[in-house]
Amino acid sequence: MDMRAEAPSPRTERARRRGGPVFSIKGLLKVFGDDKPYVALKDVELTVENGEFLCLLGASGCGKSTLLNLLAGFEKPSGGELLYNSKPIAGPGRERVMFFQDANAALLPWQTVQQNVEFGLKLQGLLHNQGWRERIEECLELVGLAEHRHKVPSEISGGMRQRLQIARALAVEPDVLLMDEPFAALDAITRRRMHEALLDVWQREKRTVVFVTHDIMEALTLADRIAVMSVGPGSRIAHIIEIKQPRPRNPADPELGHLFAHLEHLLHGVSPEESMQ
C-alpha cells in the first residue's frame, strides 16, 4: 500500500509480475432467499486470463449481473470456488472496479467532472501526491473530458457521463474493469463511439475487462472471448467462443457473420440457416 503512494504508476510492473488467471471460478453456486430459495447460478466454471477482454453474453435474467456482482464482491457465493489472483474474494476492492449502466446514480452529481475522477484517490488520501495528480490529468485526457473538467455531470451528455465513469475507474489503477451493460441505455451512434473509446483505453492500458451484455453484436465487436450463459434458473457458462479477428472489427466480415449466426442459435435456439436469411 505504501509503495503505491511513493511509486505513482506501478501498473505495468504489476501486470508483468502476475502470470496466472485473474479470476478462477469452479463449481460456483449462488442461491437467493431463504424461504423460497432461487438458484441463480449453478456449476459455473470460468477462468479469466490477465489482460483479456471477456464478454458475458446471455438473455435477460440469466444471472450475468449476479456473476459480475460476485466478481466485484458485492455478493457472496453460496458454494463453490471463486478466486481472484488465487485468493477468495472477501468483498469489494479497488483492484476490481465496477462500471454501471446508470451513470447518474453511480457518479456524484454534486461534484465536478474533475472531482469525480479524483474521488477514488481522495478516498485513499492520495489526492495531493504529485504522481497521482498527473494520473488524473492523464485519465481526463484519455477519455477526452479535459476541457469539461469544471462542469457537473448534469451538464454533460450521456456518452460523456459514461466516459467520466471510465476515467474515474482508471484513476485508481484497477487491475480489472467490471462492466454491467454499460452502454445499453445509449443511442446507437454514441454507443459505437463508446466501443471505440473503450477499446482504445483497453489497448493502451492493458487491463482485464469483464463486460456483461445481451447484445451479440456488441460482444463480437469487443471481446477476445465470449462466455455464453444458459437461461436461468441455475444458469451456468454453457459455451465459450474465442474471437481471433483483429480489431477494429468490420461488422461485414463473413467470419463474424458466421459467429453471429452461431451465437444467435446458442442464445435463442434459432437455427443458423434461419438466421442467415
Add this chain to the structure above:
Amino acid sequence: MSAVVSSDTLQHEKTQKMRRPRLLSAKQREIIRRLGFIATSFLMAFVVWYVVSYYVTGPFLIPPPSKVIAAFFPMAESGQLLNDIGMSLSRVAVGYSFGSVIGLTLGLFMGRVRVLHDLLDPIVQTARFLSPTAMIPIVIIWFGIGELAKYALVFWGTVSLVLINTIAGVLRTPKIRQNAALCLGASEAQIFRLIVLPSAVPFIVIGMRLALASAFVSIIPAELLAADSGLGYLLQQSSLLLQTDRIFVALVVICVVGFLTDQLFYWSTTLFLRRYLAVV
C-alpha cells in the same frame, strides 16, 4: 459545407423577418408575468375583503383593509408589535434549531442503523399524530408557562418532520452510488460522509422547510394559551377586548413574517446547497 451555411443564413433571415425585435429577454418577460399575477392575486383578495366587510358582515366582524392599516401604525410606532414579532421569532428560532438538530442527527442514525430504525420507527410513526396543540396542557404542567414550554412545543412541531424526511433521504441514497464508492476503496465512514449525507440533502431540506412552517403554526396556539408576549398573546388580548382590527393586524403579520422566513430559507438553501439540490 457552403451549401449548409447558405441554407442556415436563409433560415436566419426568415426568422428575423417573422419576429419583431423584443425589448426584453424571455426570462425578463417571465418575471414580469409572474409579478403581474402576484399583484393581481392580492388586488383580488383586497377587493373581496372590502366587499365582504362593507356589504356582508359589516366592518366590526371583518374590519376593512383601511381600518386594519389604520390600526397597524400606532401598534408599530409603540414598538409593541415589533416586540411581539421578536418574541415569537426567537421562540421559533430556538425550538426549530433544537428540533432540526435532533431530527437530523437521529434521522441519519436511524436511516443507517437498521436495528435503531426498527426499534424507534413504531414510536415515531404513532407519536407524530400528537400535534403541538394537543401537547400544550401537559407541557404547561411540565414546564409552566415560561419560555421553556414554548421551546418544547415548537420543538415538538419540528422534530418529527425533519426526522422522517432525513430517514427517507438516507434510505433513498442509490445503492449503486454506494457500491461504486466501495469499489473505489471507500470505508464505511467515508460512504456515510461523502455519499449518503450529500445524497440525502434534498430530502433534509424539504423536511426542514416543512418543519419551519410547522414551527410557525405551533407557536401561535402555545402563545394563545400560555404567554404574556408574542403574536399569539397579541391575538388573545385583542380578542378579549373585541378589537377585531388589531386581530387582523396580527393575522396579516403572521402571514407576512411566515412567508418572509420561508423565502429566506428557500433562497439561502438554493444559494448554498444548489449543487446538492439539483439532482435527487
